[in-house]
Amino acid sequence: MADTMDLRDLAETHRGDPFGITSAAVALVDVDGLIRRWSRRAEDLLGYPASSVLGQPVASLLPGADASVSALASAQRVGEGWEGLVTVRHCAGHPVELAVRACPLPAEQGSGWLAVACEVSDARRWELDQAVLRGLLEESPIGIAVLDSELRFQWVNQVLAAMEGLPATPGGRHAATALGPVQVPSAVDWQARQALISGHATPAVEHVPPAHGRSRRDAQGHLRLRSSFPLRDDDGKTLGVCHTAVDFTAQDRARERLALVNEAAQRIGTTLDLDRTVAELAEVLVPQLADFVAIDLFQGVLAAGDLTPGPVTGGTLRRAAHVSVHKEQPEAIVAIGEPTRYPSKSPQRRCLSTGRPILDPVLNQTTWWLAGDPQRLSKLVRIGVHTHLVVPLRARGTTMGVVTLLRWDNPNPFDEDDLLLVEELVARAAVCVDNARRFVREHHAALALQTSLLPPDLPDHCAVEVAYRYLPTDAEAGVGGDWFDVIPLSGARVALVVGDVVGHGIHAAASMGRLRAAVQTLADLDLPPDELLAHVDDLVLRLADEAEAATDGPMVIGATCVYAVYDPISRKLTVARAGHPTPAIAHLSEPVELPDIPAGPPLGLGGLPFESAEIELEEGSVVALYTDGLIEASDRDVDVGFERLCFALAHPDRPLEEICDTMVRILLPDHPHDDVAFLIARTRALPPDRVASWEVPADPQAVHEARDNTVRQLAAWGLQDIAFTTELIVSELITNAITHACGPIGLRLIHERSLICEVSDASNTSPHMRRAHNTDEGGRGLFLVAQVAQRWGTRYTETGKTIWAEQQLPAKAADADCD
Incomplete structure (x- = not known):
């Protein structure tokens, strides 16, 4: 059993080795030189079956190998291993040259020795492979x-x-234990992660x-070729990554310039942020091409305004970026964002006016003196500037600024090759700068459009x-399509609306404006919330069809919306939503509630009904309507967002502005990735003494009594000044109901x-105002109502309809508190 365990341990140690147990011929010889174990591989290699060799002296099986046997015996006596080449005879009679390794067994395991053998060619191939591996890893x-797999150094x-x-x-070799917690360099980490x-x-x-401290010969640095590839086991499982890097000199300038252009293509224009794009250009130019670079842009570029094509003779330049190999930047007189006042004869102004670069291999002091800036010249001379290059920043025929490059540590003057390379890099960056400028302009336009479409004040x-x-x-991300609205309705009611259009940009803002206008129009018809959303859903479907026809392809237009109507007389809130988060209600005496309002499909799907729910509220409750950007900010779980929302609304007795600030602070990060709109409303109740109602019999004689009741009530409210017009309205509306309607009035x-x-x-027939002819006996009632009332209309209920008319209060009563 002990012998078996030794063989297993040795097999694990030499896995993949030609001398390993699984691949080599193995023989176990006791202290008397008798064979006690004979492996299957030994049978295959020498042709002797185990039954014919077990218990036989090893010397009898290996004629001509007496010297090797003696060496093994000597090694066994001193407790050392032995390896060498042995020529033995195959069972078929021909000689076989073997590479043999033997090691003595300890006395507690019965002494003797263990021998493993393989063909000499296999052993030599293995040694060559090991030599190549050692040379590659340690000497190349x-x-x-x-x-x-966690991108930590192992070797x-x-x-x-x-x-x-x-x-x-x-x-010379760094194992993981020797390295300790060494930070993997960013270049290695990035490329290994990509692999x-x-x-x-x-x-x-x-x-x-x-x-720092480089020789003049290596003033321009060198190139490094990196490569990473995954390491996998026999089953294809990724175990890690192998990273290689090799340096080669930059003697071949064409190859170096190509590499710099390739680097610029990857580093410049990574975002549509104008400041970042300009900074990326400066970081590519220094120190690879210059010791200092200054980038000045016209004010119109920074403000994302319109520019005039062609060269520019005037205009305000502002410093957008500068980078220097000196930390103090003594040559950067102008701070970032400050105006740069280049005189008319300066290289920068001449470059802008001609649209051509200016190359000065040897710094011409006369040029700088003519620039009228001796302070700048003294600084340049003091730090050893000996060459400069000025290139216009142009894209699509428009000049946007100027780039100035200086050298002092780099001993080589700028030449024509440098000029071509700088022009290529600046041209690439100019396109990115122009794209960023256009994007900022579009963003401002979309934001201005959206802001103009939102209510300026509620x-x-x-x-x-x-x-x-x-x-x-x-x-x-671009401007989104979030909107909100507060719409006065008839009967002292109010509608609260929050919506969110899918997508970003001008199209989303324009779609938002159309939907907001549609909701306002439908709200004026006094439609119930579920019916209103159904009509808006039809509108979104039509907008999608129009967009598809205009673009000759499918275009997704969708939105979510929540529409709530609050009645201060009944203190009931009726809510319907279309794929929108449910409102949150902060009660005065109960925890914050997220009522179970039927969700409904998002607007634009079509074919599915909407449902509404009715909630009774106590006066002073706070209702919060919001877009999903509020509860899904920072990519957190939506349940966490709801919890934070409830926490922010936990004290509804606070001022609403304070509640809004708390919601922003608790729920939103510094830079949200989606538009956020929310509307909070504290409910009020109309006192019972501000409402008077009567049931009117369907009898023409009842009109007189209704007028009398109206006059008495107006006197109680102190509104005698409008008693006459109110009597007229009441008389005409009740007469019309008695004549043309049915049921209780x-x-x-x-x-x-x-x-x-x-x-x-109880009638569902809506009256229509018409112009009566001279011979008509009737038809003038609604016309008179429209003349004396500020507004009038009809709304339908579950039991029929209601015709309403509003009158402006007298000046002395208009300032009364509505509470």
């Missing part, structure tokens, strides 16, 4: 590192350690800037006290900021 100029050779500045360890994600090799050329209403916030997203007066007269009946 290629830096090599092995990282695990690093001396070359890569020197390249990356890793701490040196004795022996791990893509699953294949990721070669790249990197320009390594010259180190109406002051007796039914609710409201506050809101609209927070547009950053420029990268009701009269209700509401004293709000206006006087509202409502006549209800």
